[in-house]
Amino acid sequence: MSGLGFKVKVYMMKIITINKEDWAKGLERLCDSFRLFGPVKQDEFHNFRQLVKGELPDLNLLNTRLSAKSMVYPQSEKMFEFTLDENRDDHHILKEIHKDYSPKAVIGIRPCDARAFLLVKENFDTPEYKDPYWIKSYEATTWVGYACNTPCSTCFGTTAGCGPFHEQGLDLLLVDAGDYYLLKILTQKGENFLTAAGWSSKADSDAARHEIETLKRAAEEKITARISTDKLKDKKTTELFEAPFWEEVAFACINCGTCTYVCPTCWCFDIQDETIGLSGIRMRNWDSCMYPIFTLHGSGHNPRNTKMQRVRQRFMHKLKYYVDKYGDGIQCVGCGRCIRHCPVNIDIRKVCDLMNNFEA
Amino acid sequence: MQNPYLPYPVRIEEIITETEDKNLKTFKFVFLNPDDQEKFNYNAGQFAELSVAGKGEIPIGIASSPTEKGFLRFTINKVGLVTSYIHAMKVGDIMGIRGPLGNWYPWEVMKGKNVVIIGGGFAFTTLRSSIIYMLDPDNRPKFKDIHVIYGARTPGMLLYRDELAQWEKRDDINMHITVDGTDDPDWKYNIGFVPTITDQKAPPGNEETYAIICGPPIMIKFTQPVLDKLGYVHDNIIMSLEMRMKCGIGICGRCNIGKEYVCKDGPVFTLTQLNNMPKEY
Amino acid sequence: MLAYIDKIREISRRLLQEGTVDMVMGFRKGTVPMMNEPCFVKTPEDVDTFVWDSNCGINLANYLTNRQEKIGIIAKGCDSRNIVTHIIENKIKRDQLVIIGVPCKGMIDRRKIQALFETEIENVIEADGNITIKGRGLEKTLNKKDVLQDNCALCIHRNPVIYDELAGDLVEEQKDVDRYEDIRKIESLSPEEKWRYFDDLLSSCIRCYACRNACPLCYCPTCFVDESRPQWVGKSIDSIDTRTFHFLRAYHCAGRCTDCGSCERACPMGIKVRLFTKKLEKDCLELFDWEAGMTLEKRPPLDTYRPDDPDDFIK
Numbered sequence: 017m018s019g020l021g022f023k024v025k026v027y028m029m030k031i032i033t034i035n036k037e038d039w040a041k042g043l044e045r046l047c048d049s050f051r052l053f054g055p056v057k058q059d060e061f062h063n064f065r066q067l068v069k070g071e072l073p074d075l076n077l078l079n080t081r082l083s084a085k086s087m088v089y090p091q092s093e094k095m096f097e098f099t100l101d102e103n104r105d106d107h108h109i110l111k112e113i114h115k116d117y118s119p120k121a122v123i124g125i126r127p128c129d130a131r132a133f134l135l136v137k138e139n140f141d142t143p144e145y146k147d148p149y150w151i152k153s154y155e156a157t158t159w160v161g162y163a164c165n166t167p168c169s170t171c172f173g174t175t176a177g178c179g180p181f182h183e184q185g186l187d188l189l190l191v192d193a194g195d196y197y198l199l200k201i202l203t204q205k206g207e208n209f210l211t212a213a214g215w216s217s218k219a220d221s222d223a224a225r226h227e228i229e230t231l232k233r234a235a236e237e238k239i240t241a242r243i244s245t246d247k248l249k250d251k252k253t254t255e256l257f258e259a260p261f262w263e264e265v266a267f268a269c270i271n272c273g274t275c276t277y278v279c280p281t282c283w284c285f286d287i288q289d290e291t292i293g294l295s296g297i298r299m300r301n302w303d304s305c306m307y308p309i310f311t312l313h314g315s316g317h318n319p320r321n322t323k324m325q326r327v328r329q330r331f332m333h334k335l336k337y338y339v340d341k342y343g344d345g346i347q348c349v350g351c352g353r354c355i356r357h358c359p360v361n362i363d364i365r366k367v368c369d370l371m372n373n374f375e376a
Numbered sequence: 377m378q379n380p381y382l383p384y385p386v387r388i389e390e391i392i393t394e395t396e397d398k399n400l401k402t403f404k405f406v407f408l409n410p411d412d413q414e415k416f417n418y419n420a421g422q423f424a425e426l427s428v429a430g431k432g433e434i435p436i437g438i439a440s441s442p443t444e445k446g447f448l449r450f451t452i453n454k455v456g457l458v459t460s461y462i463h464a465m466k467v468g469d470i471m472g473i474r475g476p477l478g479n480w481y482p483w484e485v486m487k488g489k490n491v492v493i494i495g496g497g498f499a500f501t502t503l504r505s506s507i508i509y510m511l512d513p514d515n516r517p518k519f520k521d522i523h524v525i526y527g528a529r530t531p532g533m534l535l536y537r538d539e540l541a542q543w544e545k546r547d548d549i550n551m552h553i554t555v556d557g558t559d560d561p562d563w564k565y566n567i568g569f570v571p572t573i574t575d576q577k578a579p580p581g582n583e584e585t586y587a588i589i590c591g592p593p594i595m596i597k598f599t600q601p602v603l604d605k606l607g608y609v610h611d612n613i614i615m616s617l618e619m620r621m622k623c624g625i626g627i628c629g630r631c632n633i634g635k636e637y638v639c640k641d642g643p644v645f646t647l648t649q650l651n652n653m654p655k656e657y
Numbered sequence: 658m659l660a661y662i663d664k665i666r667e668i669s670r671r672l673l674q675e676g677t678v679d680m681v682m683g684f685r686k687g688t689v690p691m692m693n694e695p696c697f698v699k700t701p702e703d704v705d706t707f708v709w710d711s712n713c714g715i716n717l718a719n720y721l722t723n724r725q726e727k728i729g730i731i732a733k734g735c736d737s738r739n740i741v742t743h744i745i746e747n748k749i750k751r752d753q754l755v756i757i758g759v760p761c762k763g764m765i766d767r768r769k770i771q772a773l774f775e776t777e778i779e780n781v782i783e784a785d786g787n788i789t790i791k792g793r794g795l796e797k798t799l800n801k802k803d804v805l806q807d808n809c810a811l812c813i814h815r816n817p818v819i820y821d822e823l824a825g826d827l828v829e830e831q832k833d834v835d836r837y838e839d840i841r842k843i844e845s846l847s848p849e850e851k852w853r854y855f856d857d858l859l860s861s862c863i864r865c866y867a868c869r870n871a872c873p874l875c876y877c878p879t880c881f882v883d884e885s886r887p888q889w890v891g892k893s894i895d896s897i898d899t900r901t902f903h904f905l906r907a908y909h910c911a912g913r914c915t916d917c918g919s920c921e922r923a924c925p926m927g928i929k930v931r932l933f934t935k936k937l938e939k940d941c942l943e944l945f946d947w948e949a950g951m952t953l954e955k956r957p958p959l960d961t962y963r964p965d966d967p968d969d970f971i972k
Binding site for chain 2: 095096098100107108109110112139140142144145146147148151152253254257283284285286287288289291296298300303305310311312313314315317319320325329332333336337338340341
Binding site for chain 3: 273355
């Protein structure tokens with residue numbers, strides 16, 4: 017397994033046209049060989065969940081409220097089980113739990129969320145340690161991206177290494193061309209998905225390519241929000257860390273975990289044991305650097321005891337530490353969720369500019 | 377794919393209460409599966425996650441030395457949920473160990489050099505591992521002079537007192553044991569804080585001399601200027617840090633200082649490295 | 658609104674110039690429609706940062722907890738009531754504060770407004786009690802009254818109850834408001850129906866604690882959900898644990914909650930968390946004739962004892 021997800025495999029990309037009726041039929045056929053997941057509207061927003069046979073993903077959306085990260089990395093995930101019953105030979109010994117890693121497909125993931133998996137992969141799939149849950153789940157998945165014809169107003173993907181038609185991390189890219197879909201097959205996994213769907217695999221002419229290119233350009237032009245990240249790499253960590261603007265940046269923050277939970281690239285977790293009677297599980301749950309107990313030592317000492325320190329950690333991690341550690345740019349894809357859902361309107365675009373333009 | 381979160385099952389073989397306040401106990405563990413012992417190949421300075429089913433895990437420095445075969449030792453301070461539970465466990469109880477984790481003291485780099493070990497309080501555990509390792513007949517020739525400055529509040533708070541007494545008798549290691557204070561008339565070693573004793577007893581610093589420091593933040597804070605005064609270069613001052621940890625393998629995200637994860641990129645850093653990291657520990 | 662802004666800036670400038678306060682807490686213009694950001698200003702030159710409109714729903718009392726400075730604070734009716742509560746609970750001293758009262762006609766609900774349109778709202782203009790919404794191919798004017806936050810629509814204390822300065826004339830309080838229609842409806846459900854109702858209500862909770870952290874009452878150094886010894890609740894999104902958190906938090910706010918709506922406004926999943934706190938608010942009103950944060954002179958019902966306290970719930 018390669019540590020880097022960014023290597024583009026050599027694959028002869030092709031584009032097919034699917035009319036919307038065939039789209040539904042294909043998805044129904046796919047249910048036989050894949051577990052299908054897609055955006056579903058519940059109350060006033062969309063989130064990903066498993067689709068039952070015959071159910072279509074709701075593609076009438078800007079983006080899902082929560083990112084697609086739970087498709088690989090659920091908010092709460094069982095890791096091991098054990099028994100505390102001393103009459104059993106294996107008491108107090110942790111054992112692996114059977115998990116379903118059969119093929120699944122996530123349909124309607126936006127390009128930002130797909131690229132986010134590649135950024136996060138750097139953390140879960142390292143030369144020294146492999147996170148088996150994340151890796152197996154990621155590899156079991158076929159990623160059917162959904163190009164953004166109309167990006168969100170808070171999207172700044174094009175200046176965050178991504179974009180409304182970005183293909184990194186996707187196996188297929190679905191483009192809504194009005195009366196029909198164009199489906200761009202990007203990998204062998206994508207080809208297998210296409211075969212299972214039974215859509216005509218006749219490749220289209222250059223016209224389709226041209227059509228996608230036109231829609232892509234139109235979409236990109238709609239994105240007006242930008243960030244600059246060019247100078248982050250050369251800043252001295254300790255100087256950025258001591259920058260005077262953190263107090264002001266952090267003032268409004270209420271230290272809830274919203275930004276980290278809606279973020280497709282936030283990966284921190286906590287490990288917890290839970291028991292009922294004599295049986296128990298070890299599980300992991302999403303955690304957040306916004307919470308004081310995240311770093312609280314048993315002794316009571318806390319290296320990030322103040323709100324300012326925690327806010328600084330979040331932005332420094334995304335925009336400086338990650339940049340320096342992996343050399344793949346910032347740990348952000350510009351989806352804008354943290355901006356949309358921060359209860360107090362802390363805006364990563366502003367903070368990024370402060371950091372990028374900071375002179376000690 | 378090997379699951380790095382899965383602990384090796386172990387049995388508690390022996391429990392020794394180390395200190396007069398009974399807050400520090402040394403646990404000797406043996407692996408339930410002999411194969412696991414082979415896999416658990418460690419260096420002095422590394423740590424492991426001790427795992428108690430139903431309670432959780434806790435990162436603890438390995439107090440035994442890689443030269444001691446057939447078991448692992450950990451000296452555990454009773455502070456939180458997991459350590460308090462472990463303190464109440466008995467010989468024969470089953471738990472788990474995950475590791476070895478983190479980096480270690482730079483043994484290859486220190487070959488042929490003088491080594492000064494400076495420790496305070498209960499942070500002496502991986503230093504004990506290091507001393508045993510260096511004093512092993514196969515290893516002792518690899519190092520020049522070895523000094524140990526080790527302090528605790530009172531004589532009764534010193535760890536590994538029998539071993540300290542044995543090391544005192546040897547001529548291939550210079551021991552400088554100290555306590556903050558004592559009313560024991562028979563106390564024949566030093567009285568004074570670790571920084572003071574370091575000032576008095578540590579050899580002068582040079583390219584050939586390395587200091588390994590492990591102790592409470594206050595001790596480190598006041599020892600560092602002493603080492604500067606003695607002429608130690610910052611590349612040769614080696615420190616081991618503590619952080620709240622969960623995964624221990626650089627994935628769960630909480631123990632970073634700047635871009636470094638203390639669990640994986642550390643816990644051992646040179647002072648030169650620390651000087652370029654945010655002061656957030 | 659514009660008059661408010663001028664007055665807020667004028668008062669803030671004076672307080673900072675005269676050195677009466679070290680900082681003034683208020684709002685600056687947000688970076689997205691219908692959002693402003695709480696901020697502080699420390700010099701008279703910076704007071705033009707302050708804005709005021711119907712997007713200042715965050716309760717600024719939340720930012721006062723345990724602060725040591727002398728602070729000017731902009732306070733709507735609800736903020737002022739939480740300031741009273743903060744003073745009573747020794748989280749800030751009265752003489753540390755210069756309260757700049759802002760009579761309030763309610764804050765608008767950005768999610769409610771967005772939900773009315775398929776197109777994303779990109780610009781919002783507020784004038785004369787109307788809200789004009791603009792987006793791609795969209796322009797529509799709404800009556801502000803129709804798109805208020807739920808708590809603002811039911812608010813009966815729009816004027817600050819405590820203040821040192823006023824940024825505008827006092828407004829008429831809303832009369833004949835039925836504050837508890839929704840609560841009565843839930844009260845009338847059978848236990849099974851209630852169980853299902855709360856299960857549904859909380860099904861999308863992600864335990865981010867935005868509700869707790871936006872709340873000026875939730876200042877415990879360690880919240881019970883974060884305790885590890887003993888650990889009262891699990892940390893996963895198990896529905897029992899989630900429910901335990903919400904119920905206990907609400908009980909902890911009994912007799913203290915001013916229905917400022919911060920919790921609901923903050924929730925990223927749009928959960929109507931006020932339904933819990935409002936039930937307790939209703940009980941406090943009915944059982945103790947108590948409304949939180951109305952006076953510095955009286956202790957709240959849960960830290961007082963009277964021989965004639967109702968006790969028929971003890972069976």
